[in-house]
Amino acid sequence: MTRKEIERKVKAFLIDDFEIDADKIKGSAKLKDDLGIDSLDIVDIVVIVERDFGFKIKPDEIKMLSTLDDFCDYIEKKTL
Numbered sequence: 001m002t003r004k005e006i007e008r009k010v011k012a013f014l015i016d017d018f019e020i021d022a023d024k025i026k027g028s029a030k031l032k033d034d035l036g037i038d039s040l041d042i043v044d045i046v047v048i049v050e051r052d053f054g055f056k057i058k059p060d061e062i063k064m065l066s067t068l069d070d071f072c073d074y075i076e077k078k079t080l
Contacts, residue, residue: 001053006075010068013048027069035068053079 014020020035031037037045042059049057055078065071 001076001079003072003076006053006072006079009052010072010075013052017044017048025068027067027072029068030066031068031071032066049075055079 011022011025014025014035015022018035018037018041024034029035042062045062046057046059049055053075057074057078061074062071065074
């Protein structure tokens with residue numbers, strides 16, 4: 001899976017499942033501060049990542065990722 005595919009899937013689920021405005025979804029956007037991702041959303045993201053990308057992510061690992069770029073980097077490394 002290419003980086004562009006990862007970014008497209010992540011953007012799609014942020015818009016569809018979390019109703020985040022597409023204009024806010026940028027690589028430098030902070031998950032918590034800019035996108036409003038909270039601890040309850042993390043649980044949903046764990047499920048979505050397993051469904052869409054085929055691997056399990058630990059909630060503690062995602063909490064260490066601060067920006068959308070960090071999150072996409074993490075997924076890219078796990079899917080190589």
